[in-house]
Amino acid sequence: MSNRQGDFIWYELLTADADAAADFYGKVIGWSSSSAGQPDMDYRFFSSRPGGDPADGVGGYMALTAEMVEHGARPIWLGYIAVDDVDVAVQQISAAGGAVQMPPMDIDGVGRMAMVADPQGAPFYIMRGASDETSHSFAATEPKLGHCAWNELASDDPAEAKAFYGALFGWEQVGDLDMGPTGKYEFLWVSDKRFMLGAVMPKPPELPQPGWTYYFRVPDIDRAAGAIAQSGGSLLVEPVEIPGGDYSLTAIDPHGAIFGLVGARP
Numbered sequence: 001m002s003n004r005q006g007d008f009i010w011y012e013l014l015t016a017d018a019d020a021a022a023d024f025y026g027k028v029i030g031w032s033s034s035s036a037g038q039p040d041m042d043y044r045f046f047s048s049r050p051g052g053d054p055a056d057g058v059g060g061y062m063a064l065t066a067e068m069v070e071h072g073a074r075p076i077w078l079g080y081i082a083v084d085d086v087d088v089a090v091q092q093i094s095a096a097g098g099a100v101q102m103p104p105m106d107i108d109g110v111g112r113m114a115m116v117a118d119p120q121g122a123p124f125y126i127m128r129g130a131s132d133e134t135s136h137s138f139a140a141t142e143p144k145l146g147h148c149a150w151n152e153l154a155s156d157d158p159a160e161a162k163a164f165y166g167a168l169f170g171w172e173q174v175g176d177l178d179m180g181p182t183g184k185y186e187f188l189w190v191s192d193k194r195f196m197l198g199a200v201m202p203k204p205p206e207l208p209q210p211g212w213t214y215y216f217r218v219p220d221i222d223r224a225a226g227a228i229a230q231s232g233g234s235l236l237v238e239p240v241e242i243p244g245g246d247y248s249l250t251a252i253d254p255h256g257a258i259f260g261l262v263g264a265r266p
Contacts, residue, residue: 006169009135010080011059048146151198215260
């Protein structure tokens with residue numbers, strides 16, 4: 001299945017310490033790490049299996065530079081969403097009340113990309129890849145250990161967020177779960193209903209600002225939760241059963257980046 005506009009195609013961690021991040025996520029999720037081989041920056045890959053095979057690639061990571069920190073950057077997980085034309089998408093995002101945090105740029109052999117934010121301030125990347133190779137970072141149609149299983153947006157205005165992403169990517173909201181006083185958990189599908197990509201919900205008070213949380217699949221949710229605590233991270237939401245019988249949790253890594261996990265309870 002080829003990726004299309006509106007598909008999640010990559011995930012990236014900006015962190016205070018790249019070596020420590022590799023150790024932490026290796027223990028918690030089982031990822032292996034390798035260098036991207038870029039001459040002008042220390043960019044590295046996370047892979048779902050040992051050896052760093054590109055076919056098992058899940059995302060990338062890099063240490064924040066002093067300049068990035070000076071401009072307000074903090075440890076964070078960011079998602080890349082495919083677009084047909086980065087420059088056109090940037091114009092549409094600006095016109096719809098979003099922000100351009102990093103203007104369009106080209107990376108040789110990788111593609112053209114920009115960092116943007118939705119009208120509520122949730123950041124993400126848009127990208128047109130240099131090749132038509134299909135990304136499997138997000139396991140959209142079947143479970144894959146180590147890969148992203150769910151994309152969740154916590155928003156100050158879910159209705160406006162749905163309108164924004166719907167106009168930009170064609171996403172549609174189909175179905176929801178009533179969470180009582182906290183509001184509805186609304187499911188998001190890609191434009192042609194090929195698969196469900198995730199959900200949008202009202203931002204809970206424990207999150208510092210609107211943003212995306214990406215949930216990666218592990219074989220044993222309780223073992224992963226223990227590894228988080230033992231490796232210097234902390235849980236925001238303890239493992240809870242979700243539709244389908246799996247369990248999910250939300251956590252913060254040792255440097256402050258929020259992420260999620262999905263897995264079984266054997």
